[in-house]
Amino acid sequence: MLASLLLQRLAPFKAHVLAIVLLQLVQTGATLLLPTFNAKIVDDGLVAGNSEVILRLGAWMLVLTVIQVLAAVLAGYLGAIVAMKIGRGLRQELFDKIHSLPDQDVAAFGPASLVVRTTNDVLQLQNITVLVFSMLVAAPVMGIGGVILAVEQDVALSWIVFAIVPVLLVIMLLIVRKLVPLYREGQGLVDRINGVLREQILGTAVIRAFVRQPFEMKRFEAANDALTKNNLRSARIVAAMLPLVMTVVNLSSAGVVWLGGHRIIAGDMQLGALTAFIAYIMQILLAIMMAMYVLSTAPRAAVSAERVTEVLNTESEKVLPGTNAEGRVTRPSAEGLRFDNVVFAYPGAETPVVESITFHAAPGTTTAVIGSTGSGKSTIVSLVPRLLEASSGTISLNCRDIAAVPLGALRDQLGVVPQETWLFRGTIAENLRISLPSATDSQLWHALETAQAADFVNELPQGLETTLSQGGAGLSGGQRQRLCIARAILRPASVYLFDDSFSALDTVTEAKLRAALEPELRGATVIIVAQRVNTVVSADQILLIDEGRLLAKGTHDELLESSETYREIVASQMDTEEAA
């Protein structure tokens, strides 16, 4: 997974990679050559007593070191660029992917985990790329160079070299195999810590109100304990790695002296070769340690690669081919919205959330949806912008099956106020322009006025340019709702959907708002999900939903006549005083 991801990501940087490999070759070669020059100084300079040779060879050694540093710096530069470009590309792709996923998948991953995947996991991948370039490329050159030079010294002794290499490989393999699952579990635990912290930040008020800080601390402690235990276990394995390798290599150098000693006594080998051989074994050790260091970080990066790939491989929403403009209907309000025997069930669920929903909402009319908490009202609304895909039945907008309309085009024709109001960090103007980027300031003010939000925006010191914090924190629930309404009605749409969008408004404000909306949305199809009877009383038709079914359909008066449930709802909201 890690290798294939990195290879795929490295593909566009072939020239860079080639240059890095060459530079590392030069760099390592220069390092390997230094001892040879030193040996020459000893042989040709010292023994011959020639100070001129010493200075000449010394100068060459200096040249080599300069070449070495230049190559290393350049390789480092290219490596940094390539690694960080790969990181940037991955982050951007992840971000784009997240926003093409169906809602359920985003919820399944959870924002906390998606955050860790886009930052922390990508960081791990960047780091390993840097390491691969700086160490993994140099290590084999150094190791192989060491082996070649060792074999050159004495062929008979070199079987020791060939014996220790597989032993080291087995050690590495065993360790990596133990580490991978630990690291995978570790990243999951980091997610969990992140999740707990995120909840605590969101729930600060409730936690403090119930004085449950001790409980929260315990909850966190459990996650913290688990993470620490996991980290300790993997750190212990890593701690054993280097000593194991050192033992193997050091003992084999003792072995070299033992075997070599006997060969020298027997007259099969020169004394000088022995010292050289040990030096090269040390060189090989250094190379292997470098490789080990990279490989010790590999399991963690491998887990990160899996987590990143998991997001990237999740199937996006069915966008449908075609441009957004293509799907636009020329006459925006030809027929309105039609539900024909629509059913929605979550995959694998026994009972559908909504079933057999059939109605027609014509342009210029208002359809209200009312029903108990959890009866499926919001589900019906979510089916229109295809946040959820109908399991069966058809929904058509202006005579076109929405399942056949490109997603972007479909949503461009809708103005939706979701139940959960969400505002982004940024100014009020930026938040509104999400809906219609080309909107002028006067259009913004007009929408705000309609939504009864102009007054409080006006009172803010910076007006439209006031910066909102994340989620609109700092604003009251009612203010957030009105901003979301302004945002939705800013765009020209053929259908406007309000999902319980007036719940946090006081009744006077709501009444004014609906009165102001009426002329604005004339000509469009309006769907309003509501709890309050006075919100729905003037609707052209009211859909009464109960347990996922369409229980009754008609105007307020018709339903008062025909539906006992509707009468109960009305009664529950009535002012007893006046009714009496």
Add this chain to the structure above:
Amino acid sequence: MSREGERPGVTGKPSRSLLRLVGLMKPARGIMTAAILCICGFVTLNVAAPKVLGDATDVIAAAVFGAQFDAGRFVFLLLVAAGMYCVTSLLSWAQGRLNALAVQRLAYDLRKAVEAKLHRLPLAYYDGRSRGDVLSRATNDLDNVSQTLNQLLSQLLTSTLMVIGSLAMMLLLSPLLAVVSLLAVPVSALASIVVTRRSQKYFVRQWEATGDVNSLVEETATGHETIKLFNAQSSMAVRFADHNDGLYAASSKAQFASGLLVPLMAFVSNASYVGVAIVGALQFLAGAMSIGGIQAFIQFNRLFSQPLGQIGGMAQVLQSCAVSASRVFELLDAAELTGEPSEQGSGARADGSSFDARFDLPSGRVAFERISFSYRPDAPLIQDLSFHVEPGQTVAIVGHTGAGKTTLISLLMRFHELGSGRITIDGVDIAGMGRDALRRNFGVVLQDPWIFTGTIRENIEYGLPGASEADVVAAAEASHVDHFVRSLPNGYSTMLSNGGEPLSQGQRQLLSIARARLSGRPILILDEATSSVDTRTEVLIRQAMHRLRSNKTSFVIAHRLSTIRDADLILVMDHGRIVEHGTHHSLLELGGHYAHLHEAQFAAGGGELAAMPVRSAKHRAEQGEREAS
């Protein structure tokens, strides 16, 4: 007067953060001492072992030059060398484990401290910044600290001791050559200082940019639905690309600048090697040194300059660690809530008598006395507001959105501190109680129901830890949670996640009502507790609440006037003032704000409703109950 929400303290330089990290390792003193001892042993043996192996070589050399081959001594020396190597490995392993233990403990403590801090920060702290950034500090930065520290501790200690040990050997062998080798020290130091200075600022920028990216992903993943509804994916992607480019620019510069150190250090090391080779050779020609001496010296020079280079190279890791640590410390140093009494839960009454704030049975008399408050000094929100509530009364607060209703509640709970005036419960100034002690008197349902990841049972039990199963179910039944819970496949053990999925907003509100109910606290606070609940269910809850409220003081904020019409006292707020107060009847008669609100609410359907003869059984029941009570 203390105040929540001061600017967070600005922490100093990253270098100071490192010292602070070291300070935090104090509890692991014993472990660190053991680790250092292991490293000392490791370094000594590591320097000595090649010497023993060399002695073994000398035995062979002697034999080559014609002496008797001393096989016993040869094998003995080899065994000693092998033994030393094994001990070296054991020591290295032991120090690795000890270091890991110390570092993981530190990371554990830091995470714990950060989490505890979150509970002590004023609420205003969170209003001012993005959750993503706070989270990034608590996870990404903290993770970076623990990862890098692990590397740093063992390598830094080993390298330092190696440098010292080999320097001593070099001085013994040849002071002149040692001076040549030492030339490398100032050069290395200079190089690391120059490079560190440059890369430091890129590292700071890199972690800041990571925080930005983090925030945006967190924010957009949470607001995912909205983005899709408005086809805003591409504009968000542009915004992201901007942050992403910033992160790329900072991180590639940081990586390159800090990466310079390793080759620079290698260069210094190699240059010093060359210097020693040349000067050594000339010394030999002058007859001042033997060939063996030079060879030994060259080895020690390697042992000296390589770890020296490593120390320089570690500056990169060190910086990254320091910057992350300072971001964590910045969070830890943010101004905390102030004004806690030194002794939790006790204080002094106005008349001087002492009390226990966790009243055994507070009567629930609450008085607001001439209070003023503002979020911003230039925009007074609440001015000179007074009212009092008798025990067991239900107070409703109504008014336009933004009139200051929720603020009033948050002042009572000390989420924010008063500008002036005082609030008392049973005659005790709440400013003198510990916040926790004070809050233990309230059962609350806030505007945004908060559901944490856990089972439904755990979420209800939140109000009263350790409540019996029967109590939980009773509270759930009374709050109309029971019936929908039973329709879920796992009932009360159903896991809720991501803020309450798979429950609807209304169901979440019901759940938090059950939670408040179970808590059995003497004062109830309901802030738009049923705004997303359908009205029929609300009627049922209201009946249940009515029973619940009978002996409790309650504060109710609601837009639906039907919810609060039977309140004992209705406060009508406008622009931070109480403009009217009284009962439903008296306010209607007054014909002011309240009457206006009332009219608006019932105008649409009121006329028709009034004429409607049909009354539901439930409604009649409710009416009967109200009359009875």
